[in-house]
Amino acid sequence: MKQYSSKRSIQILAHLLKEYGIFDIVISPGSRNAPLAIHFSETDAFNCYSIVDERSAAFVGMGMAKSTKKPVAITCTSGSASANYYPAITEAFYQNTPLLILTADRPTDYVDIFDGQTIRQKDLYQQHSYGDFQLLEDEKENSDEENFNLIKKAIELCIEKQGPVHINIPLTEPLYQLVSEQPAFPPVEKTLRKKKEEIPSHLIAEWNTAKRIMILVGTRDYTEKLEMQLSQIVKNHSAVILKEANSNLKHDKFFAHIDRYIFNFSESDMQLYAPDLLITIGQNVVSKKIKQFLRKAKPKNHWHIDEVWHPDTFFSLTAKIESTAEHFFGKLLNHIRLEPQPYYNLWDVLRDKKDLKHDEYCLKTQFSDFKLFEILAEKIPNNINLHISNSSAIRYAQLFDFQKNKVYCNRGTSGIDGCTSTAMGFAMKSVEQTVLVTGDLSFFYDINGLWNNYIPPYTRIIVFNNGGGDIFKIIPGPDSTNALEEFILTKHHRSAEHAAKDFGFQYTKVEDEVTLDRVLDNFFKHDTRPKILEITTQDIENAEVLKGYFDFMK
Structure with missing residues (x-):
């Protein structure tokens, strides 16, 4: 009873x-x-x-x-x-x-x-x-x-x-x-409010007079409607659309690797590539370089489109548009001119140059965290839910092509504390495979994310273990102090093997590229238990490989 x-x-x-x-x-x-x-x-x-x-x-x-x-x-x-x-x-x-x-x-x-x-x-x-x-x-x-x-x-x-x-x-x-019985209650009269979403006429004029239009898409879930709307805008090279790995948009004319293109911008480059109209969509932007660039660019007009948030991230906000991006662009496209602009070609030439250099560097790079993300971009199955932890993981992911998947990352506050738990919660409610790619500190910090009896057997976790918070070897500043290894980077020799055993995951460990290539295909196949793949790069100068990449991209 x-x-x-x-x-x-x-x-x-x-x-x-x-x-x-x-x-x-x-x-x-x-x-x-x-x-x-x-x-x-x-x-x-x-x-x-x-x-x-x-x-x-x-x-x-x-x-x-x-x-x-x-x-x-x-x-x-x-x-x-x-x-x-x-x-x-x-x-x-x-x-x-x-x-x-x-x-x-x-x-x-x-x-x-x-x-x-x-x-x-x-x-x-x-x-x-x-x-x-x-x-x-x-x-x-x-x-x-x-x-x-x-x-x-x-x-x-x-x-x-x-x-x-x-x-x-x-x-x-x-x-x-x-x-033993629940009482009866009266029916509920729902009073959910609907927003009135109209486009001010001056925004249409701002678009039609702008010559250098940039649309920057931050963190957001995938919607086919927005992808089609933005595809219509770039069809005739009317605007430059920058996206990130977790913007969940794909199109050959979208610019998908922001840091690859702008990391070494000089002051004159910043002026050359600056927009006069900036339109931002979605939540937090991962790239610190695009924030620095656009704060210096000081576009004449900046619109942010969101139902709730309108942050002045680039210190130039002129219009707060309380709407979904899909609704806004659905209306805007009925009123604006979509004319080819030299601004798109300027960025396109830059992209071709940087993409060639990127490919050249990848060919000569040995096994490392950088090479790992290149391999994962090729090997991870299509159309899965890809969760990427914070810190260096999401930054590496920005440099490669993961747009065949739906990508998620906790960029609200950008902490490492709940990346595993979030991914496991997502997996619990999804019929599609969920894959978490995480650094070692994120994984061990949130180890209780595995203390969960509802994780589907087709869930996969890839831990790249470089022996500490390697991000602090990459960003400027921490390496100038004696506190780096013990208190900032937090060097360790832990392995995910015991955690996998304790929580009922299958476990595989690799330490080189040949073994990784051999095990990856089988790793993603469905099985009776979820799996953890630990990739050890502790003896590799990963930070030097990444720094070398950006030096090479100049």
């Missing part, structure tokens, strides 16, 4: 989650949130997942939301458990990924009296959430009506903003009183 929580606030919460189609719940263990765990797991509508580590659990929830493109609820007990959610919440906030955060709490009058597992949870995430709500205890007057309205508002805000929203739920004891 089914048993449900007797807590009215939890019954109302479950009813509203079902009404708005939020069915995936990530639950971390605890007593204070036991009413939520009991109620959700006993209700047939919900898909419940038990993830022990709250920091990992929140990233898993974020990965699931990115995979399904629907909100996911995460719930934990009170105290430090809720604080452990924070890294993923900041990432979801800057990526606009819908997380509904359900933190169980002690009664309000227990705060700051040194009761166990009790902290100031109300408004805990207010700097990085789109809404913070605190429910009333069931015993309070009008609690049913108040809680119904608060939860409804929170869910709708999470959907509208496509970002994290927090509901703190104080619960009095007893926590384990159960009922």
Whole structure:
């Protein structure tokens, strides 16, 4: 016989989650949130997942939301458990990924009296959430009506903003009183708001008078519609479109390797290639060089297109366009002239020159992290979900062609802390194969991302282990200090082999290019267990190989 929580606030919460189609719940263990765990797991509508580590659990929830493109609820007990959610919440906030955060709490009058597992949870995430709500205890007057309205508002805000929203739920004891039937609730009148999206006429004039139009696409999910719209713009060389690995766009006339082209720009180059109209789409841009270039370029006009965020990344923002890119370009294309511009040819000549040099360098490069990404770009199967960890991994990926796949990377705050957990959460909700390519520090830091009973057997993890945070040998500054190896690079001799065994993954280790070529094809084939491939490059001067690349590209 089914048993449900007797807590009215939890019954109302479950009813509203079902009404708005939020069915995936990530639950971390605890007593204070036991009413939520009991109620959700006993209700047939919900898909419940038990993830022990709250920091990992929140990233898993974020990965699931990115995979399904629907909100996911995460719930934990009170105290430090809720604080452990924070890294993923900041990432979801800057990526606009819908997380509904359900933190169980002690009664309000227990705060700051040194009761166990009790902290100031109300408004805990207010700097990085789109809404913070605190429910009333069931015993309070009008609690049913108040809680119904608060939860409804929170869910709708999470959907509208496509970002994290927090509901703190104080619960009095007893926590384990159960009922065998759920009460009936009235139907929900949904009040989700739709935005009015119109194009100001002066933007059409700005486009039609501009001679040097650049469209820069940052982090975003793939949509066929936007790809077709931008393809129409470049068909006649009307604009230069720069994209990154995780922009998820493909077209031969898009410029896909920004750093390859602009890394060694001189002051005169920056003036020569600068746009007069800059249009930016999507979230965070990986390339630091394009930020430096465009900040110096100071384009006359800069439009940013997004439903929520309008950051002045390049200190030149002139138009905040609150719209999806697909809707905006769908309307814009009806009003603008698509005329060939010499600006495109200028960039195209640069691309041809740099691509030839890139190919020449690759031919003479020995086995290294750089060569590894060249090989992976050729060998990774088409049309998989490719997750790439932060730091050097995503930077290497920018230099090669991964556009045959959907590429994801946590570029909201650009941390290494939840890359594995996010990828595993994504894999849990995808019927397509998910492959994570990660550096060793990202992998070991987020090792609890593997403490997960729901990882599909076709999931694959590739760890390139160079013995530390090799990025700090690449960027200028750290190598000038005596603290580099122990405190910044964090040199180590760890292997992924024991982690693979502990968490039930098949494991393979390679140390040279010949072995890598031999094992890769079989590695991606479906099997009964997920797999980890560890590629060791600890004895190779990877930083020198990459520095040599950019010196060669001058």
